[in-house]
Amino acid sequence: MNSSSMARAIPVVCVLALSSACAVVKSARVSDDWEKVDRDRVKRLVIVTQPDPAGDPQVGAMWSALAARRVDLRRSFIIKDKLHLPAGQPVDCKALCTDGIEGVLWLKPEVHKQGEGVEAQLEGHLFRCVDLAEVWTATAGGSWDTRDDQLTQTIADYTDEFGPSVTPFVVASYRILHATLDTLPDPVLSEADKDDKIEYAQ
Numbered sequence: 639m640n641s642s643s644m645a646r647a648i649p650v651v652c653v654l655a656l657s658s659a660c661a662v663v664k665s666a667r668v669s670d671d672w673e674k675v676d677r678d679r680v681k682r683l684v685i686v687t688q689p690d691p692a693g694d695p696q697v698g699a700m701w702s703a704l705a706a707r708r709v710d711l712r713r714s715f716i717i718k719d720k721l722h723l724p725a726g727q728p729v730d731c732k733a734l735c736t737d738g739i740e741g742v743l744w745l746k747p748e749v750h751k752q753g754e755g756v757e758a759q760l761e762g763h764l765f766r767c768v769d770l771a772e773v774w775t776a777t778a779g780g781s782w783d784t785r786d787d788q789l790t791q792t793i794a795d796y797t798d799e800f801g802p803s804v805t806p807f808v809v810a811s812y813r814i815l816h817a818t819l820d821t822l823p824d825p826v827l828s829e830a831d832k833d834d835k836i837e838y839a840q
Contacts, residue, residue, distance in 0.1 A: 666776035666821035676773050680741040680766045681825040682834075684734050685709070689699070689725035691749035697807050698722030700800045703840075705745060708819045710840040714827050715741075717840055720734055735767035742767065745815075749807060756810040757781045759836045762818050778818045783812040 639778065659800030669676065685705050702720040709715050718739055723729060729740045746761040758781070764774040784806045786793075793808045804811075 654715070662780050663776060663821060664759070665779045665815050666818075668823045669771070669773040671727070672773055672823050676766055676824065677825045680764070680773060681714070681814060681827060681831055682718050682738055683709070683742045683743050683764075684718055684721060684739050684741075685720040685743045685745070686729055686734065687721075687745045687747065688723035688727065688729050689747070690722055690749070691747045691811065692808075692836060693714070693725070694803050695722065695724065696800045696803050697749070697777055698724075700796055700804045701745060701747065701811055701815065703799070704796075704815050705743070706840045707821060708816055708834075709743070709822065712820060713822050713824050714831075714835065715743075715822075715825060716796045716827075716831065716838050718838055731767075731770055735770075740767050741765060741773070747814075749787050749810065752781060755781050756807055758810045758814045760814050762820055764822065774822055775809060776818050776821050778809070778814050782816060788799050 663835060666806060679799055685702050687698050687701040687705070691701055691830055699722050702722050706717045706720045728740075729744055731744070734742050742765045744763045744765065746763070748759040750757055757779075759779040760777065762774070762776045762778075763772055765771065766773050786809045789812060796808045797805045
């Protein structure tokens with residue numbers, strides 16, 4: 639995959655949870671041509687999580703759903719599809735750039751249990767489909783308890799949706815994804831794009 643220059647850096651941020659854990663966004667960069675070029679043409683995305691966090695396809699499905707909902711809520715991107723892939727299966731961004739897809743948001747997590755908690759690392763990459771250049775990238779990492787008084791209902795909701803195997807991973811997944819995805823740039827939508835976003839609301 640080609641990569642464009644990533645000249646504009648976003649300050650490192652630290653998001654505190656009630657568990658006193660810290661989601662550290664170690665780096666986040668947007669390509670220097672985003673404002674002039676990409677914000678008007680990279681709007682419709684497919685999200686792919688690969689590999690499945692903790693080697694569990696249900697956790698992978700949860701990650702892509704969490705990511706899609708966060709991006710849909712906090713940014714103007716239109717999420718056209720979301721998927722997850724196991725370790726060892728190549729991510730073919732070119733193949734994912736089907737008609738109507740303008741970018742691929744690839745989340746590359748490492749997640750595992752550690753004692754009574756969960757440790758998570760994340761690389762995020764946004765590739766534009768026209769030439770597969772990278773227009774955003776971020777890295778993050780942290781550790782969290784499996785319980786969080788702020789997220790009791792969220793844990794229950796995602797357990798109901800994806801099954802009990804995801805329960806220990808909800809807090810860490812939620813915290814690291816929200817912190818990382820909030821560093822994404824924002825596209826500019828036309829009125830027709832806004833209608834499309836409503837249709838594909840997560």
